Amino acid sequence: MKSPLPSAATRRFCRRVAFRVPKFSFRPIVLVLVALAASSCVTMAPISTVGGGLECQGRKSARATVILEAGAFGGAADWSLVAEDLAAKGKVCAYDRDGIGLAGIHDLDRSPVAIARRLGALVAQEEGDAPVILAGHSNGGLYVEAFARLWPARTAGLVLVDAVGTDASDQPLALADLKREARLAGFTPFARAVGLTRLVPLLDDISPTAEAAARRRRAWTGRASIRAALQEERAFLPGLAAVDALPPLRPAIPVAVIVASRAPDKPLDRAWRAAEVAPAGRACRALVLDVFASHTSILDAQRGDVAEAVGWVAGEQPGEGVQRC
Numbered sequence: 001m002k003s004p005l006p007s008a009a010t011r012r013f014c015r016r017v018a019f020r021v022p023k024f025s026f027r028p029i030v031l032v033l034v035a036l037a038a039s040s041c042v043t044m045a046p047i048s049t050v051g052g053g054l055e056c057q058g059r060k061s062a063r064a065t066v067i068l069e070a071g072a073f074g075g076a077a078d079w080s081l082v083a084e085d086l087a088a089k090g091k092v093c094a095y096d097r098d099g100i101g102l103a104g105i106h107d108l109d110r111s112p113v114a115i116a117r118r119l120g121a122l123v124a125q126e127e128g129d130a131p132v133i134l135a136g137h138s139n140g141g142l143y144v145e146a147f148a149r150l151w152p153a154r155t156a157g158l159v160l161v162d163a164v165g166t167d168a169s170d171q172p173l174a175l176a177d178l179k180r181e182a183r184l185a186g187f188t189p190f191a192r193a194v195g196l197t198r199l200v201p202l203l204d205d206i207s208p209t210a211e212a213a214a215r216r217r218r219a220w221t222g223r224a225s226i227r228a229a230l231q232e233e234r235a236f237l238p239g240l241a242a243v244d245a246l247p248p249l250r251p252a253i254p255v256a257v258i259v260a261s262r263a264p265d266k267p268l269d270r271a272w273r274a275a276e277v278a279p280a281g282r283a284c285r286a287l288v289l290d291v292f293a294s295h296t297s298i299l300d301a302q303r304g305d306v307a308e309a310v311g312w313v314a315g316e317q318p319g320e321g322v323q324r325c
Contacts, residue, residue, distance in 0.1 A: 052103025058087030071138025099228025116146035157313030
């Protein structure tokens with residue numbers, strides 16, 4: 001989301017069908033041909049098999065365990081660089097949602113509330129009732145918002161990374177952007193059939209380790225994975241109202257918001273910023289970081305801001321942010 005050319009929905013869709021690089025305009029045919037040539041030289045690294053449970057690293061510490069929730073069509077591999085950094089100070093876990101990437105299918109319900117409930121079960125298996133810090137990127141923001149509404153006592157804080165939440169419904173430009181994104185997502189099965197989706201990891205702004213890169217390529221070339229992710233995308237817009245019908249977020253939950261934009265003065269970027277920072281405006285403790293970054297580079301080149309936000313939620317920077325109550 002949030003840039004001038006092409007449309008914001010199309011920019012975010014680069015993570016879906018590889019028609020453009022986030023936040024940059026270009027000639028699509030030229031870039032696709034170049035990427036296609038490059039991809040022909042890429043070999044697949046061995047991939048470990050997991051079943052869709054939480055994949056954790058780092059040791060338990062005074063900091064609450066951090067749970068990472070990926071955006072649409074994404075999974076644990078999208079967070080790999082961030083997770084490695086966070087693991088230096090405590091335990092951090094990511095996962096592939098049902099049917100996506102390496103995860104098997106456990107639940108046919110792809111609604112945001114159902115995704116949050118499945119995440120709640122996974123977290124309970126790993127952490128019991130201990131409060132966790134939830135970080136959601138892009139559409140993953142709605143899933144962690146739903147978790148925090150369902151289980152406020154199990155939520156030590158929220159880190160919303162260029163995230164979509166229920167407040168997007170109050171911004172007409174942002175809501176229209178989500179509707180454009182949903183329409184574009186409908187082309188994903190065709191893009192996979194003609195081999196375009198395998199280019200997505202080559203065209204976005206995330207450059208993880210070889211193993212994580214291989215997992216991302218596998219997620220983008222698997223028919224079942226694409227189908228499951230598309231079902232999530234179709235359930236996302238109706239899910240905004242369903243999540244908003246849950247009990248509201250408790251003001252006592254600390255909220256850190258990261259807004260990534262390379263064109264902050266554009267009307268659409270301003271609309272998205274208003275939606276993204278709204279949860280921080282209702283929290284007793286809040287932090288807002290405006291970062292010059294693309295929607296995906298915030299998980300790579302600018303990932304230090306994510307680590308800063310997590311540390312703030314954990315109480316490691318008491319002088320930062322806003323304290324209202």
